[in-house]
Amino acid sequence: MAKAFFLIDCNNFYVSCERVFDPALEGRPVIVMSNNDGCVIARSNEVKEIGVRMGAPVFECRGTIKKHRISVFSSNYTLYADMSRRVMDTLERFSPEVEVYSIDEAFLLIDGSAYNGLTEYGRLIKNTVKRWTGVPVSVGIGSTKTLAKAAAQYAKKHNEHNGVFDISGHRQQDEYMDEIEVGDVWGVGRRHAKMLNENGISTALQLRDAPDEWVRKRMSVAGLHTVWELRGTPCVSLEQAPPPKKCIISSRSFGVPAETLADLKEAVAVHASRAAEKMRSQRSIASCISVFIKTNKFSDDPQYSNSATSRLSVPSSHTPELISHVHNGLERIYRAGYRYKKAGVMLTDIVPEGEVQLNLLAPCNSYNRNRALMRAVDGINARWGSAALRYAAAGVKQRWQMRRSKLSNRYTTQWSELPVARASFPAL
């Protein structure tokens, strides 16, 4: 056997992170909410069994939460990001070829001939991650990424495999694939699943055997690649270094609706500085920046949403400059009398820092000074926390801040919030 793809998928990742630092949550129903405590975005197995939907609005689940005494947490991304890093660091030990696919998933490419049994190796990975980080994972193994994903999916649903499953290593591969719903296949979303079902294709096996022409017509080339991958022909390769982002967005819903221009100006200044910071961290600059505002589409209030785009004469990643652009844009689109729910900033036309076309008329030393300033700000914030140095335009009170009423501690990244170990020793 040549190379095999492993998909390592953290089980109910955010819930598992909370459980690591509060073991009393083990075996109990737990939910983690989205930003602003709005939706359910992570559920323990117990909660899945109760039937709480992924993405369900939390206020609709109040009854169920109370009835089943479900523990509820606000998203603690500082904690999850750090736990993710620990998991990924652990995985690096098992293969030189690792792709961090998302905060809770990674693909590994493993040389099959080097190991006795791939499934054995998968178990070793699973056990090590659990022991070193406390996070439980599932491992799917297959000859393509899509098959590895399907295998992990299968492992999660069928306990007898103990969370590790090699789908390509089985002679009865067809039978397994016939048990996987087509909507659970990586690359098949809700719309396509519905369309496929209406055309008599309901399992991964049936999709694999569908005619190329038909798939191409109904699901475009992306769908065709999925089908080929199901047949064992790799179309999606491992990407070890993520390509730089082509577009960077920062946006948030408000904890309470914002109505004044002053409040919105604060919010978009925060977004501009967050987006610019992300962009500088990948050493890029943008020549286009947009700002958008919108009202709450779920409410009966009058609706309004709009955006304004500014094209920069010279690409930039200088926060004060970007803030002034979004403030200009905001003033153009702001209408009084609406209750705004969300605002954000989007950077596009992003190019690597080194490829700037300097404007002949712009003084070069101001460019260098600006860069040095931003580097200093980023350095301080990296060291002392993102709130250490802020822009006055971002305001101080920030009345529109998001709700996070059930936040756990930043156990691993903040000295004052470290977990406390208690032990009692017998008297000597």
Added chain:
DNA sequence: TCTGGGGTCCTAGGACCC
């Protein structure tokens, strides 16, 4: 009262040019 945030790619259709 309360409904997340951040990305990518593909395609169709319009604008524009010769």
Added chain:
DNA sequence: TCTGGGGTCCTAGGACCC
């Protein structure tokens, strides 16, 4: 009554992912 053909580029919208 008659209204080319072909190419490129851009954008909006739709689909997908986590």
